[in-house]
Amino acid sequence: GQNIDQPTEMTATEGAIVQINCTYQTSGFNGLFWYQQHAGEAPTFLSYNVLDGLEEKGRFSSFLSRSKGYSYLLLKELQMKDSASYLCAVMDSNYQLIWGAGTKLIIKP
Amino acid sequence: GAVVSQHPSRVICKSGTSVKIECRSLDFQATTMFWYRQFPKKSLMLMATSNEGSKATYEQGVEKDKFLINHASLTLSTLTVTSAHPEDSSFYICSARDGRVGETQYFGPGTRLLVL
Numbered sequence: 001g002q003n004i005d006q007p008t009e010m011t012a013t014e015g016a017i018v019q020i021n022c023t024y025q026t027s028g029f030n031g032l033f034w035y036q037q038h039a040g041e042a043p044t045f046l047s048y049n050v051l052d053g054l055e056e057k058g059r060f061s062s063f064l065s066r067s068k069g070y071s072y073l074l075l076k077e078l079q080m081k082d083s084a085s086y087l088c089a090v091m092d093s094n095y096q097l098i099w100g101a102g103t104k105l106i107i108k109p
Numbered sequence: 110g111a112v113v114s115q116h117p118s119r120v121i122c123k124s125g126t127s128v129k130i131e132c133r134s135l136d137f138q139a140t141t142m143f144w145y146r147q148f149p150k151k152s153l154m155l156m157a158t159s160n161e162g163s164k165a166t167y168e169q170g171v172e173k174d175k176f177l178i179n180h181a182s183l184t185l186s187t188l189t190v191t192s193a194h195p196e197d198s199s200f201y202i203c204s205a206r207d208g209r210v211g212e213t214q215y216f217g218p219g220t221r222l223l224v225l
Contacts (some may be wrong), residue, residue: 031212033214048213097143
């Protein structure tokens with residue numbers, strides 16, 4: 001079956017760095033996405049990785065290793081507004097998105 | 110980035126009535142749109158994939174006659190919740206796939222439905 005695993009919840013301190021991991025097993029691979037979802041709001045697109053390596057976008061970076069079925073989202077210089085759920089999703093061979101359950105990130109002052 | 114709008118943002122209706130939710134891609138054409146629902150503190154659940162000009166593809170367990178989907182143009186898909194009941198109360202979110210950006214899905218702001 002298809003499976004996306006990510007931690008349920010993480011806690012970090014304002015100004016610090018946090019890494020949210022995602023492992024996946026899917027039928028085919030057409031890219032991995034990270035979305036941010038604040039409570040009560042719809043998800044917003046953060047990043048897309050289809051090739052191995054690191055994609056940096058401001059304070060956020062996303063890494064992909066296709067051979068390991070692994071990705072991480074790295075958030076630097078954490079701000080209180082970064083408190084949200086972070087969703088990992090993989091596009092399978094049918095171009096369907098398979099969603100992880102999300103990681104709730106709690107930022108403490 | 111691509112913008113997707115959704116209307117209404119919030120609706121309260123009586124049990125037994127029907128509710129229509131619109132999803133529009135504002136600055137790109139979307140041959141494929143998706144409808145999700147999300148219960149509080151739960152992950153997104155894909156309900157159906159909406160393809161322009163053809164019938165929607167529903168996920169297992171989602172009633173086609175209950176959740177009517179129409180994708181009449183490249184920028185508009187509608188979801189109609191027919192004969193709504195309190196258990197249909199949820200957060201409904203649409204997304205549209207932008208083929209220009211690696212098949213990225215961009216989400217609308219969501220519609221919060223409360224059925225009394």
